[in-house]
Amino acid sequence: MKKIISLLLTLAMLATLCTAMAEPADAAIGSPDAPVTVRYLCKDVDPADEDIQAMATLIEEKMAALGQYVDLVIMEAPAGTYADAVPLALSTGELEADLVYFQGGDETCANLGLLENLTDYIASSTYVKERMQEYNKARLANYPYLLWLSPATIYIPIMRADHLEAIGMTETLQNDPSVENYHTALKALVDGGYVKYAFSGDGSMTRANHMFNHAFGVTSTIMKNDDGKYVYYIATQAEKDLLAFYAQCYAEGLIDPDYLTSKWSDVQKKFYAGDLGMFCATQGGVVDSYCKKIVINQGDAAQGVVLPPAGGESYISVSVAKETRGFAINADSPKEVKEAAFAVLDFMASPDGRVIDKLGLEGVHYNVVDGQVVLTERFDEWWSKFWETFDGLDENFVDKSILMCDQAWQSLDMAKQYYTEDVDVVLPEDMVPYYDSVFSLFNEYSTAIILGQRPVDDFDEFVQQYYQNGGEQLAEYLATVLE
């Protein structure tokens, strides 16, 4: 008897063990009669828009076919500037959205524990994982609350084909984009009277840095100086060399003297008017827009030419500290809603989701003729409501040349080709005042050096003040994080 009982108990234990080891059944989301309501909020997505309602219905139908039953409710954004209003509304409880697009202000919400950690969701996802680039993964490791499947923001230099032809530098800059050749080209444009200024800025030289940084040795946001201390790039010899170059350009009349007070709209205005020789725009859709607009303003000969970075190594290193924008999930939403919200994001990263996101509604924004996509007149009204990336869009289904101009696609490829990952960290709140202090000081010195109000050698004085104004504390903190 005892032997039989022991045998039965052993079998029971084995059965339990096998059950525990078995693959769990795919977690269904909702049911046909009880779909899970996911409240979605995104900038400029109007719930009253018929096309948006149709998109929501289409997403629900496509997900239902996969056994995921959601009721996607589009919410209206609070009044005011989106980046200010949404974090405020979320943190005060006035906004009850499950899936929220942020364009700034998310850190406040994350610090209040209002945003869900997405790490586990991504790990168990199907398509989101596939679409993530290396910088997305690195950013998520540092700050797991925002996800943004989009090309990294890199400002790609564009010059006009007719200008390059006139100065005979088209091939040179493509094949040997050294700093000297860029300088020669830009000087030739100004001296030859083709443009008023070689390039400008919207308050700073940030856009120009995207193409010149690596050429001068500014390879990341945080670098080690000669004595082995971690410093921000602003206190390095490389940055001094870069500032010296800008100062030389300014003295030669290559830089627009209004760059400090100009807004981006002013810079665009000057480029379209033919006053600027070079223009730096975000790869992809923005390059597409600008290349089309310059032709409209200046004629067909003014085709944009996308150029490699100075030095030919890399555009600016891509920050992996955190996403600056993207989708977050409300941590206060119920568990099943959070899972459903992420399922929506994963679906939109799938091939079917990419078609909806990038092409819009069939019969409204595009038609399928002989198995190929033909855009309608209303296609220009559509834009991606979830992910910016083109990855996952079936090129056999849609000829990409109808979506953007060649220069735009080229800019996306060049951004990938000349990509370097940055070294940067998210600073804790007590370190932020030191960061603000040293960067504020840098802005003062760098501006004065570029404008010729201070000699380049005053940079060494800045470096001393850098350490006195928080540089030492930052170095200590960065050493603990990076080593």
Place this chain on the structure above:
Amino acid sequence: MKKGSLERRRTFSVGQFILTALMLLLAATMLVPILNIVANSFSDPMKSPGMSGLRIIPDGFSLLNYQIVLSNTTILPALFNSVKITVVGTAINILLTTMAAYTLTRPKLLFKRTIMVFLIIMMLFDPGTVPEYLTIKQLGLMGSQWSVILVTAVSVYYLIIMMRYFQAVPQEICESALMDGAGHMRLLFSIMIPLAKAGIATITMFYAIVRWNEYFRAGIYITKNSQTTLQVILRQYVVSNDTATLIGDKNIGKYVNILDFNALKNATIVVAIVPVLILYPFVLKYYTKDVLAGSVKG
């Protein structure tokens, strides 16, 4: 000898000439930027990027910027909301301020000194945004335009100004009205307010300007685009450069390669200032009249 009048030859001194020239220059520094904005907004979008900041005549002519701005679903409702909040809010301001000023200028009011000290302390020491926010939330006014209207219902500073105007009304007038059987309400609305018109006009203008420029509270308490004020919308489009939302989905594909975003913002500014420019001359005339009629005889 000439019949009747002596003609005086008008002389124009060098000093007057210089003064006139300086005043014209000063006026130009204020007018030219505004006229440039108007001109830029009416210019052809293909030509407006090249316009100088001193040009006051449009380069080409196009109503495209206004077509975009007026088709935006938030600007005109926001303009209407601002007018509504300004009119309703100012009316409440004047009503409550005059009633409070009347009460506080009555000679036999008990604890007048204590009340005045309390009000002045409230005027000097602002409790801050957080207590105000919590109060608005607990009163259930979040998202309502009343949160903006009621919060600044009486300004102690303007209350004191109004009190001074009421104190300038001779006491004999009040006593004679009371002796004739007038109650306080009758005395306030039929005698005090008519005699203090200049003061009321002054604080009406001050209150109206504050109401019209209301941005901070509107940005925090009013959450819906259909209820928000013009200043919130203007900040979004003109200061924060949210041109994508300004242009709108239906227009952005068609016009993004044509539009001059600067000119578009200028059109937004023109639409926002037109109501003020239209109304101001009418309001201004009330400040040129002095209506303190002498009623004391003997």
